[in-house]
Amino acid sequence: MPKTDTNTNFLGLLGFALLAVVLIALPHLLSFSQQEILVLLVINVLLVCSYRLLTLTGEWSLAHAVIMGVGAYSSALAAKQLSFPVPLAMLTGAGVAGFLAFLLSFPLFRMKGFYFLIASFAAGEVIRLTWKWSDLTFLFGGPKGIKRIPPFPDFLSIDFYEPVNYYYLCLIVVAISLLILYRIERSRIGLTFHAIHWQDKLAESVGVNTFRYRMLAFVVSAFFAGLAGALYAHYVGAVAPNRFSVEEMVYILIWAIVGGTATFYGPIIGVVTLTILNEVILRSLDVDEMRPMFYGAILIISILFLPNGLESLLPKIKGWFAARKEKRAMTEQLAE
Amino acid sequence: MTVELFFQTVVNATYAASYMALIAVGFVLIFGVMGVVNFAHGELYMAGAYTVVALYAGVGLPFFVAVAAGLVFVGLLGLLMELALFRPLRDNPLGGLIASIGFLLILQTIAVLGFGVRMKNVPPSTQEKLVLMDGAVLTYQRLYVILAAVILLTALWFFLRKSKFGWALRACAQDREAAVLQGMSINQTARLAMFIGAALAGVAGALTAPLVSPTPFMGHSVIVTAFIIIIVGGLGSLEGAVLVAILYAFVHTFVTTLYDGTLANIVGLLLMLGVLIVKPTGLFGAKERA
Incomplete structure (x- = not known):
């Protein structure tokens, strides 16, 4: 039925145009502190979407927050120590994160399921503790991390120190990244990821090199996590090992699980809903200390009653x- | 390294091995019987420590009464987890893990709300100490932990080997379906495993409270340690957990004494990664669980 096809296409386009208008207008409707949160929200959207790409192959990693940190640290060091221009440093950071995932996949993808989960956790902690290690303080700054990271330079007299402008920058970067992630999922490669998730033995028997596809998913997911980390580092201006600890990883897991990982938009729904809940409702109740409890309760309720997520x-x-x-x-x- | 420092480090490592073994054995027991990775195990340890903070340092009850209360209280927390989380999610192993993360966040927040984020100092219950050969010192406070580990783990071993409940527990750990077919109650054995596993963590926390200054976030390093021990020892192997707890405690304590704590943590994690890569079933694991 060609008629309904054009209809849905038209509706889809309309929806995207509407979304774009909302996203462009949004920061002007918010207060300054809310704008700052909005920037972090956009970065977190990229983080959780990149995480989902790996879960397509059926593997759940506990190293994603640390890999984001690898992007942040590498980008910060490239800009500060090697005086790379910041945009180039960001790409370097993302590249280093991807390369590290490439190296890690040799030991890690000898395992599956629970063993992969634990091994990725161990590998991530080793990296994170290296940043903390006192013997390497001259490079990574020890537990205090790296401070005074160069901010994104002015471009055409646009001051990216302003949250609104940095928000637009992130929006563009994240939109392009999400498009790439979406195209990958919809391609043959994405189908192969699904095949590896549900029928890895069968996929292998028809000639799919499951190791290389798992590695590909891990590397791409790490690249975009690293990019998210780089965006974060040059916005906040400081990185520290504890920013990428297992608690942060828990939040990524919560966003992905509460949203659901079966569809592309599931994790986005998760991170947006929980951030709004967090910033609007919890902030207005003024119960900062109780925040983890709400997250914990939401996680338990969603796993018990909504195991497939909000999606x-x-x-x-x-x-x-x-x-x-x-x-x-x-x-x-x-x-x- | 002087001889004196060497012996002192051995004593310290023995103490560390004792509480690590208590925690790791409970963790393995829960994993073996229920098939759930209890991420909140470190927070159960924390809950045990805070029971002592509240009842011994706060209300002023005798130390061992507070420890016994910690055992029972944390055991009951374990029962609550089994009933509310793990039973409904029995067919969903990843779900159990995720629910335990949620439970962990709740326990942490309760500790923060009840006692604040700062460290709590618990006065030692006794100042006496043993002076061993070459001047190595073992305080009674640490001796209690070592004795408790030996007594409780021996009792557990006899319980698992000799009693009917123990047989049922081990049967469920080996093959759940077959155990059910033989007429064993899965719910009952799961309750029992959860109570014992949680109570062991609670006792470890309660006994070490005067030694470590509890904070609401003390569970984090504990869960990392427990992971290392059960992976190196082999999932589902109680004897392996005890042996590796001793091994790991010695490695960790000696590296900490000779170099620094961060490096010791890195070494431990690399040890675990190495074992995962070379022999994923662990040094003492019999076979891979599905």
Whole structure:
């Protein structure tokens, strides 16, 4: 039916245009501190979406926060010590994160499932403790980390120190990254990831090199996590080992799980919903110390009652509307 | 390294091995019977320590009464976790792990709200100490931990080998379906494993409270240690957990004494990675679990 096709295409385009307008207008409707949170939210969207690419192959890593940190540290060092221009330093940071994932995949992908989870956790902690290690303080700054990271330079007299402008920069970078991630998922490569997740033995038996595809997913996911880290480092201006600890990893997991990982938009729904909940509701209640408890309760409730995440609500709501429509049509028919 | 320092480090390592073994054995027991990685295990240890903070340092009850209360309280927390989280998620092993992360955050927040984020100093229950050969010192406070580990783990070993419940527990750990077919109650054995596993962590926390100055975030390093021990020892192997706890405690304590704590943590994690790469079933693990 070509007619409905153009219809949905048109609707889709309209939706995207509307989304773009909202995203561009949004910072002007917010206070200064909310704008700062918005920047971090956009960075976190990239972080959690890059995480999802790895989960497509069925592996859950606990190193993602540290890999983000690798991007942040590398970019900060490249800009500060090697005086790279900041945009180049950011790409270097992302590249280093990807390269590190390439190296790590040799030991890590000898394992699967629970063993991979634990091994990735160990590998991440080793990297994080190296930053903390007193013998390397001259390079990584020890537990205090790196301070006074050069900010993003002015471009065409746009001051990127302003959260609004940095938000637009992040928006563009993240939009391009998400597009790439989406295209990868929709390509043959993405299909192969799915195949490896659900039928790895079968995939191997028809000639798929599962190791290389797992490695590819890990490297791409690390590259974009590193990019998110670089965006973070040059915005905040300081990085420290504890910023990338296992607690941060827990938040990435919560966003992904509460949102759901079956669809591309699931993790985005998760991170946006929880950030709004966090910043609007919890902040207005003024219960900063209780924040982890809310997150914990949300995590438990969602795993118990909504194991497929918030994304699974959408088809349900659609189905509910469809059922109502049908019912109305039936009652109308009956009335006639 | 002088002889004196050497013996002192051996004494310190023995103490570290004792509480690590208590924690790791509980962790392995829960994993073996329920198939769940209990990420909140470090926070159960923390809860045990805070029971002593509240009842011994706060209310002023005798130290060992507070420790016993910690054992029971944390054991009950374990029962609560089993009932509310792990039972509904029994068919979803990753779900159990994630739910335990949620539980961990809740326990941490309760500790922060109840006692504040700062370290709590618990006065030692006794000032007496043993002076061993070559001037190495073992305080009674540490001796209690060593004795408790030996007594409790021996009791657990006999319980698992000799009693009917123990047989049921081990049967469930080996093959859950077959155990059910033989008429064993999965719910009952899971409750028992959870109570014992949690209570062991609680006792370790309660006994070490005067020695480590509890904070709400003390569970983090504990869970890392527990992971290292059970991976190196082999998932589901209680004897392996005890042996590796001793091994790891010695390595960690000696590296900390000779170099520094961060390097000791790195060495421990690399040890675990090495074992995972070379022999993922662990040094003492019998076979890979599905």
